[in-house]
Amino acid sequence: MYIESLHLKQFRNYKQLSINFEDTVNVIVGENAQGKTNLMEAIYLLALAKSHRTSKDKELMNWEEKQAMISGHVEKRTGPLSLEVILSSRGKRVKVNELEQRKLSEYIGAMNVVMFAPEDLNLVKGGPIMRRRFIDMELGQTSPVYLHDLAMYNRILKQRNQLLKDWQGSPNDPGMMLEVMNDQLAEAAAKVVHRRLRFLSSLEKWASELHAGISRDAESLELGYVPTAEVSDDTDMPTMVKAYQDSLLNKREQERRRGTSLVGPHREDLVLKVNERNVQTYGSQGQQRTAALALKLAEIELIGEEIGDYPILLLDDVLSELDTHRRSHLLNTIQGKVQTFVTSTSVEGIEHQTLSKATVFEVANGAIERLERGV
Structure with missing residues (x-):
C-alpha cells in the first residue's frame, strides 16, 4: 500500500497543504522546527487516529484554531481508499470513503504504518x-x-x-x-x-x-x-x-x-x-x-x-542515529517494497542506492516544495 496524496487544514504549523507522493521513497529535508516531523505525524495520525507525540488533540490544531483536518488517498492491493480525520473541541471524527465510522476500532487498520523515530531506539532499554x-x-x-x-x-x-x-x-x-x-x-x-x-x-x-x-x-x-x-x-x-x-x-x-x-x-x-x-x-x-x-x-x-500488503514506513530523523552498517541493513531490507518517508536536516551524507532515486521535498515554515529528482 502507499499514500498517494495528503491534505492538511490547520494542522500544527500547516494552515493548508495538498501534496502528492511517490510510491517508493520520499525524502523530507529542512531545518529543525520547520514541519518535517509534523508531516510524519499527520501520516501516522491518518492511519491510527492518534498522535505518537501527544494525547491532547488541541495541541494538533493550528494556533487558536478550533478544528483541524487530515485526509488522504491511499492505494491498496484491494483498491483505492480515502481516509479523513477531523479534530475539534467537540471530539474526533473519522471517515473511510466519506462514511463516518462509529468506532475507532472500525477505522484503525484501513491504512497501516510503521513509525521509526530516535526514541524507538530506547524501546529495548526504556x-x-x-x-x-x-x-x-x-x-x-x-x-x-x-x-x-x-x-x-x-x-x-x-x-x-x-x-x-x-x-x-x-x-x-x-x-x-x-x-x-x-x-x-x-x-x-x-x-x-x-x-x-x-x-x-x-x-x-x-x-x-x-x-x-x-x-x-x-x-x-x-x-x-x-x-x-x-x-x-x-x-x-x-x-x-x-x-x-x-x-x-x-x-x-x-x-x-x-x-x-x-x-x-x-x-x-x-x-x-x-x-x-x-x-x-x-x-x-x-x-x-x-x-x-x-x-x-x-x-x-x-x-x-497478516494483511497481504506492506505498511507505509516512516523514518523520522532516525538514519542519523544509526551507524553505517545498521542504516544500510535497514535501507536494503525495505528497498523496492515499502513506501518510505525519510526526514533529515540534509541529504548530504546519505549515500545509498535506495535513496539515490528518491523524490525530495523541502520544508520551510510549514510550506513544502518538491525538488528535482535524485539526491
Whole structure:
C-alpha cells in the first residue's frame, strides 16, 4: 500500500497543504522546527487516529484554531481508499470513503504504518510502558478484535482501580463487588494476553531472522513475555482466566494497601534476550539498538504477512542515529517494497542506492516544495 496524496487544514504549523507522493521513497529535508516531523505525524495520525507525540488533540490544531483536518488517498492491493480525520473541541471524527465510522476500532487498520523515530531506539532499554505501547499499537493495526478487547479491559480496570482506591480509605470490605470485578478483569485480561502471546510468537519468527542478518549471524534474538499470572503460549483460555483470578486473589492485600490493580496486562512486559542474556539489562548500546531495529523491521514483515500488503514506513530523523552498517541493513531490507518517508536536516551524507532515486521535498515554515529528482 502507499499514500498517494495528503491534505492538511490547520494542522500544527500547516494552515493548508495538498501534496502528492511517490510510491517508493520520499525524502523530507529542512531545518529543525520547520514541519518535517509534523508531516510524519499527520501520516501516522491518518492511519491510527492518534498522535505518537501527544494525547491532547488541541495541541494538533493550528494556533487558536478550533478544528483541524487530515485526509488522504491511499492505494491498496484491494483498491483505492480515502481516509479523513477531523479534530475539534467537540471530539474526533473519522471517515473511510466519506462514511463516518462509529468506532475507532472500525477505522484503525484501513491504512497501516510503521513509525521509526530516535526514541524507538530506547524501546529495548526504556521502561515497560514503551514496550506495552509497541505491542498495542502494532497488534491493533492488524486485529480490530484486539482493540475491542483492550478497550474493554481498560474500562474494567478503571472501575476496579476506583473501587480499590475507595477501599484504601475505608474500613468497609468491598466483598462481592470486588469478586465480580475480579472475574470480569481476569476474563478480559486473558483475552488481551492470549492475543499478545500469539502476536509475539509471530513477531519473533521475523525478528530473530532479521537480527541474525544485522549481527552477521554472531547473535541470536529471542522474545519473551513477562505476565503477572502463571500463563504461557500454550495455556488455553479457561486455564488462563483461572490463572488471573488466582493471581488477583493472591495480590488482594497488596492491592488494598496500594489502592490500585497490580495484576493484568497493564503491568506486564516484553523481554528480549540476545544469546540467552537479557539485552535490556546486560546488552551493550549497540546490541540494544540492533534488537530495536530488528523489532521494527519485523513489524513490516509481520503486517505484510497478516494483511497481504506492506505498511507505509516512516523514518523520522532516525538514519542519523544509526551507524553505517545498521542504516544500510535497514535501507536494503525495505528497498523496492515499502513506501518510505525519510526526514533529515540534509541529504548530504546519505549515500545509498535506495535513496539515490528518491523524490525530495523541502520544508520551510510549514510550506513544502518538491525538488528535482535524485539526491
